[in-house]
Amino acid sequence: MKRGKKYAEAAAQVDKTQMLTFVEAAELVKKVAFAKFDETVEMSMNLSLKKSQSVRDTVVLPNQFSEEKKVLVFAKGEKAEEAKEAGAAYVGDVDLVEKIRGGWMEFDVAVATPDMMKDVGRLGPILGRRGLMPNPKTQTVTFDIKGALAELKKGRVEFRSDKTGVVHLAVGKVSMDADKIAENAHIVLAEVLKRKPADAKGEFLKSISLSSTMGPGVMVSTKEN
Secondary structure, three states: OOOOHHHHHHHOOOOOOOOEOHHHHHHHHHHHOOOOOOOEEEEEEEEOOOOOOOOEEEEEOOOOOOOOOOEEEEOOHHHHHHHHHOOOOEEEOHHHHHHHHOOOOOOOEEEEOHHHHHHHHHHHHHHHOOOOOOOHHHOOEOOOHHHHHHHHHHOEEEEEEOOOOEEEEEEEEOOOOHHHHHHHHHHHHHHHHHOOOOOOOOOOEEEEEEEEOOOOOEEEOHHHO
16 A cells, blocks of 8 residues: 555654653644544454464543444333433434335444344345444443443443454544553553453463554553553
């Protein structure tokens, strides 16, 4: 992939052999960011996983940096009323299922009560490929609608390893203070390490890096944990 002159200038300021703390890395990412927009700061963790293993869960980031997400809730009766009172953007049952099957997708997160999953399951091909399918593992299939919405509004986000064993997650914006970006990164790292498969052998965490949307990666010491 061909990079531009600004990227090359930014990359020249990064020593790939130097392992930094999260705060130092965040400061360097902020320093070398060159885009005219407020770039997202992204964190990548390369894990040692077998093909049969994966790491997936959710985490609440202490320092917010994104707009409040539009949450859709599949629920009936009292739980539907609970969702409305808790501030869900959209609430419904079979009507919403049919609306989504028709192509409507004006939401960021989907939550469902367990009794709705038989109907919501029909949306697997649509929501699954977009990463929006409600799932007990990410606490988006629950009868505690009020609690789920409260955490999503506080900034609960999902992380998962890809086929190559990499967990990639946004942890801030270039405009944020370096210590706040670092605090978010520490929380993510701690949660990922907690999800280490019981049968994982050897060094689980191989590498960590921070980067801005357009900028070069900055290596972080794995001793941060």
